[in-house]
Amino acid sequence: MSKPAVRRIHCDKKYSRNMCAMAMAILLLLLLLLPLAAAQWQSCDGISNYTARSTYETNLRLLSSALPKKAASNSTLFATGTAGDVPDTVYALALCRGDTNASACEDCVATAFKDGQRLCPYDKGATLYYDPCMLSFSDQNFLATNDNSGVLLLMNTQNFTMSADSARLLLFNLLNSTTQAAVNSPRRFTTSRLDVGYNFPTLFCLMQCTPDLTAAECAACFQDFPQITLQYLDGSQGGRILGRRCSMRYEIYRFFQGDPLPLTIVASAVPATNNTAPGTPVAVYPQPQAEPKTPVGVPPPEAQTTVQEQQGRNSKLWVIGIAVPLLLILLCFIFAIVWIRRRRKGKANLQNQAAANRGGEDALVWRLEEKSSDFTLFDFSEILDATRNFSEENRLGQGGFGPVYKGQLPGGMEVAVKRLASHSGQGFTEFKNEVELIAKLQHNNLVRLLGCCIQGEEKILVYEYLLNKSLDFFIFDGNRTTLVDWNKRRSIVEGIAQGLLYLHKHSRLRIIHRDLKASNILLDQDMNPKISDFGLAKIFSSNESQGSTNRVVGTYGYMSPEYASEGIYSIKSDVFSFGVLLLEILSGKRNSGFHQYGEYLNLLGYSWQLWIEGSWLELVEADIAGEIHTTEARRYINIALMCVQENADDRPTMSDVVAMLNSESVVLPEPNHPAYFNLRVSKVHESASVVDPCSINDVTITVEPDGR
Known part of the structure; x- marks a missing residue:
């Protein structure tokens, strides 16, 4: 281990009464202005910085809420943690002194995080030392090393009255013995007491390594401490060496809790003094000590001055x-x-500014507060508490734009929290779109948005929590398909159709979802379906019927052909997705993925082949085949195939679909061939021959997994 760089701090204890009175007045004023306790000693990185509301600051706050409890709950009062992805990863280490209780440890580490951001503003790295604890965080992965460089050295100006040689010998024996005890301790922590007698004061010592170090690593960390002590603390009655991997402190008074390890010195090892002859046995017994004095520093040997000069300085x-x-x-x-x-x-001017800046976060927040009394703007701290700091135990799944967590609000209400991933394709525009859309929509078959959180780069949506997860959880899992019989599936199909009809026709604006799929259909405790995830939705006025885009986004297998190849979307795009979803509900099979249906690569081609052969009943999943009437099965398959026709104009509207689903007397026309029906396996080369129309669009496609 390299020799650590040392910084020294020193001060004098001889103040006049006026000076002390003035200092006390200033201290009281500072306490009034700065209620947070300042760090006793801190070392700011000063190399790299982060900006306000940045991802790095968010990750630092995540650690500040989790690490104090983690350290306090550990029997060794030690914890490490990381938060975020490169380049915004924060690495942190917290260690409380071995004689500290858990409550004091948690409070100390929590205060350290606050002080770090206050005393080292926007520094990506800082190390802070207190009597009960120390905290270090950085954007560099120091957790992977045992480096203890950059230690801080503190010293007392009061010197021993004994000879310099005797003082050195005492300190050398004290540090060596305490080092061995600390290294061999399971917690890498020990305290000791050395009683000598006569003119030799009792010495108290504390040494500690981070408990993740092995005994050899701990010993290596301490190896330079005797040399540093004898070089810089020569003759001093007290001193500290503070490092983030190992630390030491000694005093002539007891400064720790608990019983220390008693140490002795061999009599012949003690040099002669004025009061003892060489070889005289030294008594070892407790000796009353004066009241503890605040440790202060001494100037280094190379900076010695006269008493008068020092007092003047x-x-x-x-x-x-x-x-x-x-x-x-x-x-x-x-x-x-x-x-x-x-x-x-x-x-x-806030209201005018918000109206003028409709694309910004402030404008969004203003409109939400203004238009919806039922909509809640959550603080990020509330979201952290509700989700237990986004714990893995609370994770419900992974959406297209980020993870979804289960949360519980203070009143006991359960919610689903969608956290926008910083690296996802959904930017603020899509987030704003989803918030403003769902906040205005009220329908039994649409998921209810309770509120959102906008803080820095954190963009979070809070939904009602639906107990039964999503539709794909049931229909694509052979172990769960029996939980959704035909009556439930029929009810789910009708509910989805009603939700889409509301979006297309009955809401104040015409809304195209653009990402309808099984994983975006959530189910409540009664298995009622609710359409979710409006991040890609488009809003039309009542006289508009279609739009186009150069950025195609959606899920492979659910996108209509005109949208995938030309970027043209309309209400018929959602109808196509509904038809795919209906075939999946009937068959229990995904339209795309790792399945191959006969010589076809997707469910649409397979369904069309069965339809033209008159074997359409083979499409129905075995678990519901005995429950569904033959004519009803044919009607539902007919409706599904009408929805997935290649030509958008041939597809029905959702008004037509709802009417066809609810009336057995309606005569259904024969469907034309579906899109993608000719995607089949070549019998000659036994390889996929896929028709892939050319497109100049910037296509972003989500591939649905084959199971969860």
Whole structure:
């Protein structure tokens, strides 16, 4: 291990009463202005920075809410953690002193996170030391190393009255013995007491490594401590060496809790002094100590000065030490006044600014607060509490644009929390689209959006929680298909159709979903279907019928041919997706994926072949084949094939579909061939021969997995 770089801090304890009174006044003022306890010692990175509301700041906050509890719940009072993906990953390490209780440990680490962001603003790395704990975080993975470089050295200006050689010998024996005890301790922590007697004071020592180090690694971390102590703490009555992997402290008073390990010194090892002759046995017994004094520092040997010079310098330092905080307080006060005035002035223009900036986050928040009393704007801290910091235990699944978590609000209400992934294809435009759309929609077959959270790069949607997950969870799993009999499936089909009809015709605006699929159909406790995930939805006025885009987004197997190849979408695009979904519900098979149906590569071609051969009943899943009437099965397959016809104009509207589903007397026309029906396996080469129409569109396609 390389020799650690050392920084020294020193100060003097001889103040006048006026100085002390002034210092106390300043301290009280600082306590009033800064309620958070400042770190006793901190080291800011100063190399790389993050910006406000950035992903790095969000990841740091995630760790600040999880790591304190994790450290306190560990028997070793130690925890490490990471949050986020490169390049915004935050690595952190927290270690509480071995004699600290769990509650004090949690409070100390939580305070350290707050101090780190306050005392080292926007620094990606910082290390903070307190009596009860230490915290270090960085954007560099220091957790993978045992590096203890950059240690902090603190020293007391009061020196031993014994000879320098005797003091060195005492410290050397104390550190060596305590090091061995700490290294051999399962927690890598120990405290010790060395009682010598006569003119030798009792010494107390504490040494600790992070418990993830092996005994050999801990010993290697301590190896330079005796040399550092004898070089910089020569003759000092107290001192500390603070590092994020190992630390040491010794004093002439007891500064820790619990019973220390008693140490002794061999009599012949103690050099002669004025009070003892060489070889005289030294008594080992407890000796009353004076009241503990605050440890302070001494100047290094190369900077020794006379007492008068030192006192003069200390006086100047105290003048500076008083003037600087007062100046900072004054500047903070002025800054606060200016900020408050600007905030008041800006508040009057907030509504106009929000209306003018409809594409921005502030405008979105304003409109939501203005138009929906039932809509809640959640704080990010509320989302963290509800989802237990997005724990894996609460994860429900992975949506197209990010993970979905189960959460519980303070009142006990269960919710589904959709967290937009920063690397997903859904940007703020899609997020805003989904929020504003669903906040306005009210239908029994559409999922209800309860609120959202917009904080920095975090964009989160909070939905009603639906107990039975999504439709694909049941119809594509052979172990669960029996849970959805034909009556339930028929009810689900009718509910989906009613939801789409509302979007296309009965809502205030015509809405095209563009991503209708089994995984976006959620089921409540009564298995009622609810259409979800409106991130890709498009809004039309009542006199518009279709639109086009150069960016095709959707799910492979559910996209209509005109949309996939030309970027043209309309209400008939959703009708096509509904037809695919209906065939999947009837057959229990996915339209695309890893299945091959005879010589066809998808469900549409297979269904069409059975239809023209008159063997359409073979399409129906075996579990429901005995429950569904033959004529009803034929009618539903006929409707599905009408919906997936290649030509969009040939497809029915959702009004027609609902009428056909609800009336057995309606005569259904024969369907034309579906799109993609000619995707089949070549019998000559036994390889897939796929018709792939040319397209200049920027296509983004989600492939549905074959099972979950």
